[in-house]
Amino acid sequence: MYRVSFCTLGCRVNQAETRRIMENIEAEVELVEFGQNCDLTVVNSCIVTRHAERTTRKMINRARKYSPGGKIIIMGCYVDAHELVKEIKPFPALYFIKKEKKNSLPSLIKGFVESQTGSETRLDKDAPHKLPPFAPSSTRPPLLVQNGCNKRCAYCIIPLARGKAVSRPLNEILDDYERLLDCGYSETVLTGINIGSWGYDLAPGFNISTLLEELLKLTPKKHRIRTGSLEPESLDDAFFDLITEPGIAPHLHLPLQGAHQEILNQMNRPFPLEEYQLLLEKARKACPDIAVGSDLICGFPGESKKYFEQGLRAVEKMAFSYLHVFPFSARAGTKAETFKQLAPEVVKQRAARMRKLGAAMKTDYLDRFRDIKVEVVVETKVGDNLFQGTAGQFFNVRFASSGPEPPLGELVEVKLETHNSSSFKGRYLW
Numbered sequence: 001m002y003r004v005s006f007c008t009l010g011c012r013v014n015q016a017e018t019r020r021i022m023e024n025i026e027a028e029v030e031l032v033e034f035g036q037n038c039d040l041t042v043v044n045s046c047i048v049t050r051h052a053e054r055t056t057r058k059m060i061n062r063a064r065k066y067s068p069g070g071k072i073i074i075m076g077c078y079v080d081a082h083e084l085v086k087e088i089k090p091f092p093a094l095y096f097i098k099k100e101k102k103n104s105l106p107s108l109i110k111g112f113v114e115s116q117t118g119s120e121t122r123l124d125k126d127a128p129h130k131l132p133p134f135a136p137s138s139t140r141p142p143l144l145v146q147n148g149c150n151k152r153c154a155y156c157i158i159p160l161a162r163g164k165a166v167s168r169p170l171n172e173i174l175d176d177y178e179r180l181l182d183c184g185y186s187e188t189v190l191t192g193i194n195i196g197s198w199g200y201d202l203a204p205g206f207n208i209s210t211l212l213e214e215l216l217k218l219t220p221k222k223h224r225i226r227t228g229s230l231e232p233e234s235l236d237d238a239f240f241d242l243i244t245e246p247g248i249a250p251h252l253h254l255p256l257q258g259a260h261q262e263i264l265n266q267m268n269r270p271f272p273l274e275e276y277q278l279l280l281e282k283a284r285k286a287c288p289d290i291a292v293g294s295d296l297i298c299g300f301p302g303e304s305k306k307y308f309e310q311g312l313r314a315v316e317k318m319a320f321s322y323l324h325v326f327p328f329s330a331r332a333g334t335k336a337e338t339f340k341q342l343a344p345e346v347v348k349q350r351a352a353r354m355r356k357l358g359a360a361m362k363t364d365y366l367d368r369f370r371d372i373k374v375e376v377v378v379e380t381k382v383g384d385n386l387f388q389g390t391a392g393q394f395f396n397v398r399f400a401s402s403g404p405e406p407p408l409g410e411l412v413e414v415k416l417e418t419h420n421s422s423s424f425k426g427r428y429l430w
Helices: 012-024 050-066 099-117 158-162 170-182 208-218 237-242 261-266 273-286 305-318 344-367
Strands: 003-008 030-032 040-045 071-076 094-096 142-144 187-191 224-226 251-253 291-298 322-327 373-383 386-391 396-400 411-419 423-428
Touching: 003 012, 003 050, 012 040, 012 071, 012 099, 012 142, 012 187, 040 050, 040 099, 050 071, 071 099, 142 170, 170 187, 170 208, 208 224, 208 237, 237 273, 261 305, 273 291, 273 305, 291 305, 291 344, 305 344, 322 344, 373 396, 386 411, 396 411
Parallel strands: 003 030, 003 040, 040 071, 071 094, 142 187, 187 224, 251 291, 291 322, 396 423
Antiparallel strands: 373 386, 373 411, 386 396, 411 423
């Protein structure tokens, strides 16, 4: 049988797209884990940072090593931004698929299968491929609600690769959500490039709160929705009422990116820091134990020592539950590429200091949950009677069971006991 593997890099949008392609391949194929010898490897690429770009090239080279006689398809942002495909030396079995052609990929794979087998192959469209355990996000699947972004942050290459913001129609999203519920998943993660922009291009008054209200109408008792990354300007008062609902995970990710107002202005992210702080207060008032995480870029051009120190103190006061910290990485074609860059060592040192603060804040947040019961999605079995999963508050939990084995993918209650810098240990309450 024709063997196909997928290597998916980067964001949850890529994961959602890979899952959709896996399900809709129009031929009988064997889906195998990346790293096995196969007839075709699909690399779903990322270019958000220089590191992601290097990783993409590395995975392409690995695919050639794992499957010397196989074909390779490259899709994703690496292909769609700046003709960077020129950096990859072409060879006969290499194919580039631009975003306009992604939906035709199942048909292309079908053509590869038929050319190799010499006969037409058919697959019942009402019986899509069952996703294997190694599919992306196999226990907490993404629900794609939109693609693209209309913001033009000075540092960001993604709008150049993904295009303008386009919302999926509400009925399509609800149909996909019901399908995920029918499959028995206990958590669904709303996914998009800028999910907070959902609805503005569909109908007057539609926004992320509208979408959550409709999803909650379908949400059963033992299921939760995680909202993914939300731009702060997209949140209205109705949203903060909705996050108190039991069907919404107590977790927000609100990207800040710059910790000083002058830097935010240079980034073309003029949302006032004071208003951002008010959003944090609203969220914590509505849901006192909510996890609030953020993204921060350190060493952005123009970030003086004074700005950085002031920003560090501002972030400390915000008391995030966790931070994703990125040293500034100039991307070709962005406005920030033309700015005067800081010395690499300065950028590296500032990112390290911000990460140290982030680790301390995470420890302080985790301390609140000692001897507390939380609901955890069971994701993997890691040993004899030992399991791992994700709490509603978005921290990892490794827990033991002295009784029945908790089913993978289910939402179970766990008593938390001790934690290290990143995760808790606990006990399954069956």
